[in-house]
Amino acid sequence: MTERTQFRVRDFDCPTCASTVERVLRRADGVEHVAVHYTTGRVEIEYDPAVADPADFESAIESQGYTPQVT
């Protein structure tokens, strides 16, 4: 079972910042696929709901100093 969720981050200020967030998310438990798009600020995550907690994704983004918005 895979579920998808997406966030929007409006305050990325450099491409490497976006790829850092991508790396951090990829390491989270139960995450199967992550794409962080610097140009649109969109964060796409595919995860296994049995293992991962979507709330952790938000705190992972916040841990890098950015503000995720749920859309």
Place this chain on the structure above:
Amino acid sequence: MTVREYYRKHRTAVVTATSGLLYAGGWSLGYATGYDTASALVLVFAAVIGGYDVAKHAYYELRSWTIGIKTLVTLAAVGAVAIGEYWEAAAVVFLFSLGSYLEGRTMRKTRTALQELLELTPATALVRRDGNDVEVPAREVEEGETVIVKPGAKIPVDGEVVAGESAVNQAPVTGESVPVHKTAGDDVFAGTVNREGALDVVATGTGSDTTLQRIIRRVEAAQEAQSPTEQFIDRFARYYTPAIVLLAVGAFVVTRDVLMALTLLVIGCPGALVIGPPVSVVSAIGNAARNGVLMKGGEHLERAGRIDLVAFDKTGTLTKGETTVASVQGFECDAEKTLRLAGIAEKKSEHHLADAILDAAREADVPESVAAHGAPVVGSARVPDPDDFEVLAGKGVVARYDGREIAVGNRALLDERAVAVPEPVAASVREHEEAGETAVHVVRDGTVVGVIALRDELRETAPRVVRALRDAGVRTVMLTGDNERTARAVAERVGIDDYRAELLPEDKQAAIEAFREEGSVVAMVGDGINDAPSLATADVGIAMGAAGTDTAIETADMALMADDLERIPDAVGLSKATRRNVLQNVGIAVLTVTVLLAGVLTSNVHLAGGMLVHEGSVLLVILNGMRLRRW
């Protein structure tokens, strides 16, 4: 707004400005009095204020085992303070904060452009439930419910008009600047604006399942898809960054100059190179979307920038695709009888010419009793069914009625059935074809009894579009299944450079293939369904009328939301401008990095100056890319 709220909202700006002021103060102090302790303190203070957020992000980066630009800048600032270069420390931090602030601000503008489109859809809808009009959140409207749209209001759902009459401004969805007249039976889109009349609309798509939402998802996916240039730069950056680190280490080993090594690390980052091309592409795709052109991604945009030949399908693209009977001429019987015979023969045919003939036959067929009493004729179905009927693909139809054989078709059909064509008939057909019409023969029992000429009106914009493309140095070709003479006449009227006639669908595809083999970069304009193979074969497939259908954009690389040909020269121009813009940005970035690296290695450029130029180049490419938003 309280001071606290203001500070929270504009924190970065306030911090950057404070750091800048302190920096200027510290510098003036040092300039007036020499670098004394007071000046140094102010400068360190400036570095701490401006650098606090940067250092915080650096800490986050390190905590997740990555070294990013913020770690490098923090390192450089701390290093500069450690060796007593307070001025450099304050300057590098201030310039970096300023650069990031401006970069974040401009990128946010690009990111929210699409969100603004979303906000076009009203939050609530007036729905008729159990005879009452109730206001509900727009996303809770169910399919099939009737929504009331008042004059001046935005339409909250996709749907079909069932009552009322009005003009609707569809610019947000189709890019058309002129309002479109809507009455019962017409489709309307969520996010468009109703003008003077009230409309009752039965919802067909609500919430995230509306045309506007689909467009936004498409556009976003397109903006995220990397163009070949972006992919190349990403791969390049993967080697480049470690190479800069090695260079910095090497420089330190050779010169023992900490500041130089740090400077290399900080300004060697490929900032402008990585940011420039995506900003150009995103701005251009956003611009196109606002003007009713969907681009599937940067790759297609880059290819479209090299187009030098545009092939147009004729029917429905250069013409309106609404074939009507232009004239009927009887030879062995009168015109009315000719039309009636043709109507009977074509009744069961599904060809688009058949529809036009049948419509004309029904209109002309006024039952005598009704005509005598002057009663209105309402869609009489008095054209009888044929007893027998056969389609001969590419030639015409043959039917039997009342013991007689009726054939309707082109010259090939007559030749096949060995029907003699008298000279007056041939002359009449020639005349119609030279006028750009399609002529069919009506044959009864082996004798030509009449000729029916059919016309498909040109789009008024077609000649202008062809001219605009030619002015831009692009060759134009028309592809059609029509006969040579009709094709030539239409081509002349449109002013198109070249045409290919009598093509079957697979021949169109072969024609595109041939143009490509000649070395042309070919765009094909057609409708997404019938012309799908040719659209797929062309370097850039451009589908017409994509609003409402998802299939068009599936097969094409670019789609026109409205059937507005005039968007094509604009889209080609925008693509060319984008290509130039991407090259300019790559040029600016490469030039800056080369000059800076050379400057640093020869000790002509120091930390602060290097940072100034580096951040300046990043901002320059962003601003250059954003020009495409207003192209």
